[in-house]
Every structure is written in C-alpha cells, then in structure tokens.
Amino acid sequence: MDNDTPVPAFGLIIIGDEIMSGKRADKHLPAVIERLHARGLQLTYADYVGDARERITSSLQRAFASSDVVFSCGGIGATPDDHTRQCAAQALGVELQLHPQARLLIEDRMRDVAREQGVPFEADRADNVHRLNMGVFPAGADIIPNPYNKIPGFSCSASLGKYPGGGAVHFVPGFPVMAWPMIEWVLDTHYPHFFHQSMWVEKSVIVYGAMEAALTPLMEDLESLFAGVRVFSLPSVDHPVHGRHIELGVKGLADVIDPAYAALLEGLRSLNTPLGPEMVRS
Secondary structure (H helix, E strand, C coil), X not given: CCCCCCXXXXXXXXXXXXXXXXXXXXXXXXXXXXXXXXXXXXXXXXXXXXXXXHHHHHHHHHHHHCCCEEEEECCCCCCCCCCHHHHHHHHHCXXXXXXXXXXXXXXXXXXXXXXXXXXXXXXXXXXXXXXXXXXXXXXXXXXECCCCCCCCEEEEEHHHCCCCCCCEEEEECCCHHHHHHHHHHHHHHHCXXXXXXXXXXXXXXXXXXXXXXXXXXXXXXXXXXXXXCEEEEEEEEEEXXXXXXXXXXXXXXXXXXXXXXXXXXXXXXXXXXXXXXXXXXX
C-alpha cells in the first residue's frame, strides 16, 4: 500500500455485561492505547457495550460503515451470553459458517488438552463438538491466531457484506492474556505501513490563576488559525504539586504544532497569566 494513504482512525469496542456492571474493570482501553502509541498511532474512540444483541449489532454496523480499523474485545466464545459472532454476521448481512482453519486449530487444542489429562481425544464427544462453535464465524472472515491456547479470533472487512469500501473489525477474546498479543499481531501483520507515518504531538503549559471562560476566546482563535490543531484544557482543583490550575495545550501532527504552541504562549502572556512548567508528549 502507498505510504501516502491516509492513516485510518482506530477504534475499540469492549463488550460484556461484566464490564457494565462493574464486576470486572476494563483493562483493554489503556492496553490498546499503549500498543497503538508504540507504533506511532492513536486511538480515536472507544465504545462500551453490554451483552444485548441489538446494541452489539448496532455498534458493529457503525464500525463497518466507517473507514475505521476497529478492535472488538469479548463475546466470541460459545456460551449463551456470547453474542458477538452472531451480531457480526447480522451486521454484515452474511451467514455464519465453521471456518475450516479454525476447526483444525480448535481440534488441535482439544488434542492438547486430552493429552495433558491423559485421556484419548474423542472428536465426536458432545462437549468437543460444541467447542467447534468457537470457530463459527461470518462467511469470508479471516483468522487471527491465538498464541495462548490456539482458539482463534477473526477479522471481517466491511466489503464482505453490504458496506463496500468501509472499515474492518478485528474480533478477539475478552481475556487480556489472549487479546493483547492478538491485537499486536493484527497491527504488525496488516497495518505496518501506517506506523510512525505521522507523529502526533501534544504541547502544553500549566496556567495558574485563570478561569477557563477567560481562556476560551484564545482557544477558539487558535483552532481557527491553525488547521489540524486541537486545543485542550484540563482544569484541576487539588493537584498535589500545582494546586488549582489549568493545563492548557495544543495537539496535532508534529509539523503544525510548533507555530500553534508559540501562538498559545504569546496569547497567555498577553493576558498576564502566570505560567508554570511546560510539557511535551508524543
């Protein structure tokens, strides 16, 4: 793929009632941000969805209709509360089918388990037959290898269904020990041409004794003057070092940030606003 191809937006869908109820705390969001950042990429959005089929399907429809690269974590097992595989097929408008490579991988895993337990592998035993449901994916899906236990995830391009030219969604389990290396494999296999193609930078400064309302005109001016630059304001009332303050900054691609940040500092000085430490994040 040409290096001039625009970098897509990267999204994340986290599925499961256990997250929404608080029984489990989500760990995927910071992990995905970290893995994208290490490759010069950034996460654009994250959706949290319970186990309701209609909501999962709706989230996936939006993902496929976009031009985004989306990772979906959770709900790809074969128990009654796992609906993601079925919702993906519904969102695409395609049938579910047992993926032949997934079948081989799942059977290989079942042989490993039988060997560990010292019992013969019985492919036609009811529970083993049921486990094959974990390899039933939307027609046309591709395999995501699972280095932890061989049970694969799957990838679906929007072009498989009714969204030609749309996004791609990569489905991995909810277990971090499986999901995170699988996400890394997807990134390193399918998207290395986007790595470090454009470096996202944040520059900010600590502002003392100012109210956000007084700084808003300056923030609006900066966004109107510098295309592609976003201004951010992070107020704090009880910081252990800086006390009450605002972290005010700009973020965007490296080649446009410097003049915008210089204009930000000039504007703050014209307001006679006391300034503290400056920060750069990339």
